[in-house]
Amino acid sequence: MKELIEKADILIEALPYMREFSNKTVVIKYGGNAMVNKDLMASVLEDVTLLKYVGVNPVIVHGGGPVISNNLEQYELETDFHKGFRITSQEVMQVVEKALIGEVNTNLVSLANSLGIKAVGLSGKDNQMILAQKCEMDCEVELGYVGEVDEVDPTLLNSMIDSNYVPIVAPVGTDKEGNSYNINADLVAGEIAAALEAEKLMLLTNTEGILEDPEDKSTLISRLKIAEAKQKIEDEIIVGGMIPKVNACITALEKDVNRTHILDGRLDHSILLEIFTDKGIGTMITK
Numbered sequence: 001m002k003e004l005i006e007k008a009d010i011l012i013e014a015l016p017y018m019r020e021f022s023n024k025t026v027v028i029k030y031g032g033n034a035m036v037n038k039d040l041m042a043s044v045l046e047d048v049t050l051l052k053y054v055g056v057n058p059v060i061v062h063g064g065g066p067v068i069s070n071n072l073e074q075y076e077l078e079t080d081f082h083k084g085f086r087i088t089s090q091e092v093m094q095v096v097e098k099a100l101i102g103e104v105n106t107n108l109v110s111l112a113n114s115l116g117i118k119a120v121g122l123s124g125k126d127n128q129m130i131l132a133q134k135c136e137m138d139c140e141v142e143l144g145y146v147g148e149v150d151e152v153d154p155t156l157l158n159s160m161i162d163s164n165y166v167p168i169v170a171p172v173g174t175d176k177e178g179n180s181y182n183i184n185a186d187l188v189a190g191e192i193a194a195a196l197e198a199e200k201l202m203l204l205t206n207t208e209g210i211l212e213d214p215e216d217k218s219t220l221i222s223r224l225k226i227a228e229a230k231q232k233i234e235d236e237i238i239v240g241g242m243i244p245k246v247n248a249c250i251t252a253l254e255k256d257v258n259r260t261h262i263l264d265g266r267l268d269h270s271i272l273l274e275i276f277t278d279k280g281i282g283t284m285i286t287k
Protein backbone atom coordinates (compact mmCIF):
# COMPACT_ATOMS: atom_id res chain seq x y z
CA MET A 1 0.00 0.00 0.00
CA LYS A 2 2.88 2.40 0.92
CA GLU A 3 4.28 1.99 -2.58
CA LEU A 4 0.92 2.81 -4.14
CA ILE A 5 0.57 5.96 -2.03
CA GLU A 6 4.08 7.02 -3.07
CA LYS A 7 3.01 6.66 -6.71
CA ALA A 8 -0.01 8.86 -6.04
CA ASP A 9 2.29 11.40 -4.33
CA ILE A 10 4.39 11.57 -7.48
CA LEU A 11 1.30 12.41 -9.52
CA ILE A 12 0.27 15.06 -6.99
CA GLU A 13 3.77 16.61 -7.14
CA ALA A 14 3.39 16.77 -10.93
CA LEU A 15 -0.06 18.39 -10.85
CA PRO A 16 0.97 22.08 -10.55
CA TYR A 17 3.47 21.60 -13.39
CA MET A 18 0.84 19.94 -15.57
CA ARG A 19 -1.39 22.96 -14.97
CA GLU A 20 1.44 25.40 -15.65
CA PHE A 21 2.51 23.76 -18.92
CA SER A 22 -0.89 22.89 -20.29
CA ASN A 23 -1.20 24.36 -23.80
CA LYS A 24 2.39 25.65 -23.68
CA THR A 25 5.05 24.77 -26.22
CA VAL A 26 8.20 22.94 -25.16
CA VAL A 27 11.04 22.52 -27.66
CA ILE A 28 13.16 19.42 -27.08
CA LYS A 29 16.49 18.93 -28.82
CA TYR A 30 17.49 15.31 -28.90
CA GLY A 31 21.18 14.93 -29.70
CA GLY A 32 23.11 12.33 -31.59
CA ASN A 33 25.29 11.28 -28.68
CA ALA A 34 22.25 10.55 -26.49
CA MET A 35 20.48 8.65 -29.30
CA VAL A 36 22.67 5.63 -28.82
CA ASN A 37 20.01 2.91 -28.90
CA LYS A 38 16.40 2.26 -29.77
CA ASP A 39 15.35 1.69 -26.13
CA LEU A 40 16.62 5.12 -25.17
CA MET A 41 14.90 6.71 -28.14
CA ALA A 42 11.67 4.94 -27.15
CA SER A 43 12.02 6.22 -23.57
CA VAL A 44 12.42 9.81 -24.80
CA LEU A 45 9.42 9.43 -27.09
CA GLU A 46 7.35 7.92 -24.27
CA ASP A 47 7.97 11.12 -22.31
CA VAL A 48 6.88 13.12 -25.34
CA THR A 49 3.70 11.01 -25.53
CA LEU A 50 2.91 11.75 -21.90
CA LEU A 51 3.53 15.48 -22.42
CA LYS A 52 1.09 15.45 -25.31
CA TYR A 53 -1.57 13.63 -23.26
CA VAL A 54 -1.38 16.21 -20.46
CA GLY A 55 -1.87 19.06 -22.93
CA VAL A 56 1.72 20.23 -23.51
CA ASN A 57 2.77 20.94 -27.13
CA PRO A 58 6.15 19.28 -27.69
CA VAL A 59 8.29 20.08 -30.73
CA ILE A 60 11.34 17.88 -31.33
CA VAL A 61 14.51 19.03 -33.09
CA HIS A 62 16.98 16.22 -33.60
CA GLY A 63 20.71 15.99 -34.20
CA GLY A 64 22.51 13.02 -35.66
CA GLY A 65 26.21 13.90 -35.74
CA PRO A 66 27.39 10.31 -35.08
CA VAL A 67 25.11 8.92 -37.87
CA ILE A 68 26.50 11.50 -40.33
CA SER A 69 30.07 10.60 -39.33
CA ASN A 70 29.37 6.87 -39.81
CA ASN A 71 27.86 7.43 -43.24
CA LEU A 72 30.74 9.65 -44.33
CA GLU A 73 33.13 6.92 -43.26
CA GLN A 74 31.27 4.43 -45.45
CA TYR A 75 31.67 6.77 -48.44
CA GLU A 76 35.32 7.22 -47.41
CA LEU A 77 34.78 10.95 -47.06
CA GLU A 78 36.76 12.73 -44.37
CA THR A 79 35.08 14.58 -41.51
CA ASP A 80 36.76 17.68 -40.16
CA PHE A 81 35.34 19.94 -37.50
CA HIS A 82 36.08 23.58 -36.85
CA LYS A 83 34.95 24.95 -33.49
CA GLY A 84 32.37 22.15 -33.22
CA PHE A 85 30.98 22.65 -36.73
CA ARG A 86 31.41 20.00 -39.42
CA ILE A 87 33.18 21.41 -42.48
CA THR A 88 30.62 20.65 -45.19
CA SER A 89 31.60 20.42 -48.87
CA GLN A 90 28.87 19.89 -51.46
CA GLU A 91 29.61 16.14 -51.42
CA VAL A 92 29.44 16.05 -47.61
CA MET A 93 26.17 18.05 -47.70
CA GLN A 94 24.54 15.31 -49.78
CA VAL A 95 25.48 12.72 -47.16
CA VAL A 96 24.32 15.05 -44.35
CA GLU A 97 20.88 15.47 -45.94
CA LYS A 98 20.48 11.74 -46.53
CA ALA A 99 21.54 10.94 -42.97
CA LEU A 100 19.49 13.61 -41.19
CA ILE A 101 16.33 13.68 -43.33
CA GLY A 102 16.36 10.22 -44.90
CA GLU A 103 17.54 8.26 -41.90
CA VAL A 104 17.41 9.88 -38.45
CA ASN A 105 14.22 11.86 -39.06
CA THR A 106 12.24 9.03 -40.64
CA ASN A 107 13.36 6.57 -37.93
CA LEU A 108 12.27 8.94 -35.16
CA VAL A 109 8.94 9.63 -36.88
CA SER A 110 8.24 5.90 -37.36
CA LEU A 111 9.08 5.13 -33.75
CA ALA A 112 6.98 8.04 -32.49
CA ASN A 113 3.99 6.98 -34.60
CA SER A 114 4.31 3.39 -33.37
CA LEU A 115 4.06 4.74 -29.80
CA GLY A 116 0.82 6.52 -30.63
CA ILE A 117 2.16 10.06 -31.16
CA LYS A 118 0.81 11.86 -34.23
CA ALA A 119 4.31 12.78 -35.41
CA VAL A 120 5.20 14.54 -38.64
CA GLY A 121 8.76 14.82 -39.92
CA LEU A 122 10.06 17.90 -41.65
CA SER A 123 13.26 19.80 -42.25
CA GLY A 124 13.94 23.50 -42.44
CA LYS A 125 13.56 23.22 -46.22
CA ASP A 126 9.81 22.54 -45.99
CA ASN A 127 8.01 25.73 -46.95
CA GLN A 128 11.44 27.41 -46.46
CA MET A 129 10.76 27.19 -42.73
CA ILE A 130 14.41 27.77 -41.81
CA LEU A 131 16.03 30.38 -44.01
CA ALA A 132 19.76 30.01 -43.67
CA GLN A 133 22.84 31.81 -44.78
CA LYS A 134 26.40 30.66 -45.08
CA CYS A 135 28.08 30.69 -41.69
CA GLU A 136 30.86 33.26 -41.77
CA MET A 137 31.92 32.81 -38.15
CA ASP A 138 35.56 32.45 -39.09
CA CYS A 139 37.04 33.99 -42.21
CA GLU A 140 40.22 31.90 -41.97
CA VAL A 141 38.47 28.57 -42.46
CA GLU A 142 36.17 27.70 -45.38
CA LEU A 143 33.22 25.93 -43.77
CA GLY A 144 31.38 25.25 -47.04
CA TYR A 145 27.66 24.57 -46.61
CA VAL A 146 27.57 25.15 -42.86
CA GLY A 147 24.64 27.46 -42.26
CA GLU A 148 23.45 29.83 -39.62
CA VAL A 149 19.78 30.61 -39.09
CA ASP A 150 18.66 33.81 -40.72
CA GLU A 151 14.98 33.46 -39.94
CA VAL A 152 12.50 30.82 -38.77
CA ASP A 153 8.99 31.06 -40.17
CA PRO A 154 6.80 29.50 -37.45
CA THR A 155 3.62 29.29 -39.59
CA LEU A 156 3.94 25.63 -40.57
CA LEU A 157 4.92 24.51 -37.05
CA ASN A 158 2.06 26.48 -35.50
CA SER A 159 -0.48 24.96 -37.86
CA MET A 160 0.82 21.47 -37.00
CA ILE A 161 0.64 22.22 -33.28
CA ASP A 162 -2.89 23.57 -33.70
CA SER A 163 -3.87 20.32 -35.44
CA ASN A 164 -2.39 18.27 -32.58
CA TYR A 165 0.64 16.93 -34.46
CA VAL A 166 4.11 16.66 -32.94
CA PRO A 167 6.62 18.14 -35.40
CA ILE A 168 10.01 16.40 -35.59
CA VAL A 169 12.51 18.72 -37.27
CA ALA A 170 15.80 17.87 -39.03
CA PRO A 171 18.40 20.68 -38.78
CA VAL A 172 18.79 21.40 -42.49
CA GLY A 173 18.09 24.92 -43.74
CA THR A 174 17.77 26.51 -47.15
CA ASP A 175 18.46 29.83 -48.80
CA LYS A 176 15.93 31.45 -51.12
CA GLU A 177 17.66 29.87 -54.15
CA GLY A 178 17.12 26.38 -52.72
CA ASN A 179 20.67 25.58 -51.60
CA SER A 180 20.77 23.34 -48.53
CA TYR A 181 22.75 24.20 -45.41
CA ASN A 182 23.96 22.00 -42.56
CA ILE A 183 23.11 23.76 -39.29
CA ASN A 184 24.09 22.70 -35.79
CA ALA A 185 20.94 21.18 -34.27
CA ASP A 186 21.28 23.00 -30.93
CA LEU A 187 21.26 26.36 -32.72
CA VAL A 188 18.19 25.32 -34.74
CA ALA A 189 16.40 24.30 -31.53
CA GLY A 190 17.20 27.67 -29.89
CA GLU A 191 15.90 29.62 -32.89
CA ILE A 192 12.76 27.47 -33.19
CA ALA A 193 12.02 27.89 -29.47
CA ALA A 194 12.36 31.65 -29.94
CA ALA A 195 10.16 31.77 -33.06
CA LEU A 196 7.44 29.71 -31.36
CA GLU A 197 7.69 31.78 -28.17
CA ALA A 198 8.10 28.46 -26.37
CA GLU A 199 7.78 28.18 -22.62
CA LYS A 200 10.82 25.96 -22.36
CA LEU A 201 13.81 24.77 -24.35
CA MET A 202 15.33 21.43 -23.31
CA LEU A 203 18.60 20.22 -24.81
CA LEU A 204 19.17 16.51 -24.17
CA THR A 205 22.77 15.38 -24.35
CA ASN A 206 25.24 12.80 -23.05
CA THR A 207 26.33 14.49 -19.81
CA GLU A 208 24.49 15.30 -16.59
CA GLY A 209 24.40 18.96 -17.66
CA ILE A 210 27.13 21.59 -17.49
CA LEU A 211 29.94 20.37 -15.24
CA GLU A 212 32.57 22.55 -13.59
CA ASP A 213 34.97 19.68 -14.26
CA PRO A 214 33.81 17.58 -17.25
CA GLU A 215 35.58 14.55 -15.72
CA ASP A 216 33.62 14.74 -12.44
CA LYS A 217 29.82 14.35 -12.40
CA SER A 218 29.59 15.61 -8.83
CA THR A 219 30.51 19.08 -10.17
CA LEU A 220 27.15 19.58 -11.94
CA ILE A 221 26.12 23.24 -12.06
CA SER A 222 22.35 23.36 -11.43
CA ARG A 223 21.81 27.01 -12.36
CA LEU A 224 23.75 29.49 -14.44
CA LYS A 225 22.97 33.04 -15.46
CA ILE A 226 23.73 34.13 -19.05
CA ALA A 227 26.70 36.25 -17.96
CA GLU A 228 28.15 33.39 -15.90
CA ALA A 229 27.73 30.97 -18.81
CA LYS A 230 29.55 33.38 -21.17
CA GLN A 231 32.37 33.67 -18.64
CA LYS A 232 32.68 29.85 -18.45
CA ILE A 233 33.06 29.74 -22.25
CA GLU A 234 35.77 32.39 -22.02
CA ASP A 235 37.51 30.46 -19.22
CA GLU A 236 37.30 27.29 -21.37
CA ILE A 237 35.33 25.39 -18.72
CA ILE A 238 32.59 25.05 -21.33
CA VAL A 239 34.15 23.81 -24.57
CA GLY A 240 33.42 21.86 -27.79
CA GLY A 241 29.87 20.62 -28.33
CA MET A 242 28.65 22.32 -25.15
CA ILE A 243 29.27 25.80 -26.63
CA PRO A 244 26.44 25.73 -29.23
CA LYS A 245 24.10 24.40 -26.53
CA VAL A 246 24.83 27.35 -24.27
CA ASN A 247 24.55 29.74 -27.22
CA ALA A 248 21.18 28.19 -28.14
CA CYS A 249 19.94 28.79 -24.58
CA ILE A 250 21.17 32.39 -24.69
CA THR A 251 19.44 33.05 -28.06
CA ALA A 252 16.20 31.58 -26.73
CA LEU A 253 16.32 33.51 -23.44
CA GLU A 254 17.12 36.78 -25.20
CA LYS A 255 14.08 36.22 -27.41
CA ASP A 256 11.78 35.64 -24.42
CA VAL A 257 11.73 31.88 -23.96
CA ASN A 258 11.16 31.55 -20.23
CA ARG A 259 13.31 28.60 -19.28
CA THR A 260 16.22 26.74 -20.86
CA HIS A 261 17.81 23.49 -19.70
CA ILE A 262 20.68 21.22 -20.63
CA LEU A 263 20.10 17.70 -19.34
CA ASP A 264 21.11 14.08 -19.57
CA GLY A 265 19.28 12.34 -22.41
CA ARG A 266 20.84 9.00 -21.42
CA LEU A 267 18.80 8.96 -18.25
CA ASP A 268 15.42 7.25 -18.62
CA HIS A 269 12.56 9.77 -18.49
CA SER A 270 14.84 12.79 -18.08
CA ILE A 271 12.20 15.04 -19.72
CA LEU A 272 9.54 14.10 -17.17
CA LEU A 273 11.97 14.41 -14.27
CA GLU A 274 12.88 17.92 -15.39
CA ILE A 275 9.38 19.21 -16.07
CA PHE A 276 7.26 17.46 -13.47
CA THR A 277 9.39 17.28 -10.31
CA ASP A 278 10.13 20.01 -7.76
CA LYS A 279 13.88 19.52 -7.92
CA GLY A 280 14.33 19.22 -11.68
CA ILE A 281 17.54 17.84 -13.19
CA GLY A 282 20.48 19.07 -15.28
CA THR A 283 21.56 22.70 -15.69
CA MET A 284 19.07 25.54 -16.01
CA ILE A 285 20.35 28.69 -17.73
CA THR A 286 18.42 31.82 -16.83
CA LYS A 287 18.51 35.51 -17.74
Ligand SMILES: Nc1ncnc2c1ncn2[C@@H]1O[C@H](COP(=O)(O)OP(=O)(O)O)[C@@H](O)[C@H]1O
Pocket residue numbers: 030031032033034063065204205206207209210211212213214237238239240241242243
Ligand atom coordinates in the same frame (compact mmCIF):
# COMPACT_ATOMS: atom_id res chain seq x y z
N1 LIG B 1 31.66 22.06 -19.02
C1 LIG B 1 31.17 20.98 -19.64
N2 LIG B 1 30.30 20.17 -19.01
C2 LIG B 1 29.81 19.05 -19.61
N3 LIG B 1 30.15 18.67 -20.87
C3 LIG B 1 30.99 19.46 -21.57
C4 LIG B 1 31.53 20.65 -20.99
N4 LIG B 1 32.32 21.23 -21.91
C5 LIG B 1 32.30 20.44 -22.99
N5 LIG B 1 31.51 19.38 -22.81
C6 LIG B 1 31.32 18.32 -23.82
O1 LIG B 1 30.13 18.57 -24.56
C7 LIG B 1 29.61 17.30 -24.96
C8 LIG B 1 28.16 17.45 -25.43
O2 LIG B 1 28.16 17.99 -26.73
P1 LIG B 1 27.92 17.05 -28.02
O3 LIG B 1 28.84 15.88 -27.96
O4 LIG B 1 27.96 17.92 -29.20
O5 LIG B 1 26.45 16.52 -27.70
P2 LIG B 1 25.18 16.16 -28.59
O6 LIG B 1 25.58 15.04 -29.50
O7 LIG B 1 24.19 15.76 -27.56
O8 LIG B 1 24.77 17.41 -29.31
C9 LIG B 1 29.81 16.45 -23.74
O9 LIG B 1 29.82 15.07 -24.02
C10 LIG B 1 31.18 16.91 -23.24
O10 LIG B 1 32.21 16.13 -23.78
Ligand SMILES: CC(=O)N[C@@H](CCC(=O)OP(=O)(O)O)C(=O)O
Pocket residue numbers: 030031032033062063064065066068084085086096146147171182183184185186
Ligand atom coordinates in the same frame (compact mmCIF):
# COMPACT_ATOMS: atom_id res chain seq x y z
C1 LIG C 1 27.28 22.26 -38.81
C2 LIG C 1 27.20 20.99 -38.06
O1 LIG C 1 28.15 20.61 -37.40
N1 LIG C 1 26.06 20.30 -38.14
C3 LIG C 1 25.81 19.06 -37.47
C4 LIG C 1 24.35 18.72 -37.64
C5 LIG C 1 23.88 17.56 -36.78
C6 LIG C 1 23.97 17.87 -35.30
O2 LIG C 1 24.02 19.00 -34.85
O3 LIG C 1 23.96 16.73 -34.55
P1 LIG C 1 24.25 16.55 -32.98
O4 LIG C 1 23.23 17.35 -32.25
O5 LIG C 1 24.06 15.10 -32.81
O6 LIG C 1 25.65 17.02 -32.71
C7 LIG C 1 26.72 17.93 -38.03
O7 LIG C 1 27.03 17.93 -39.21
O8 LIG C 1 27.07 17.03 -37.24
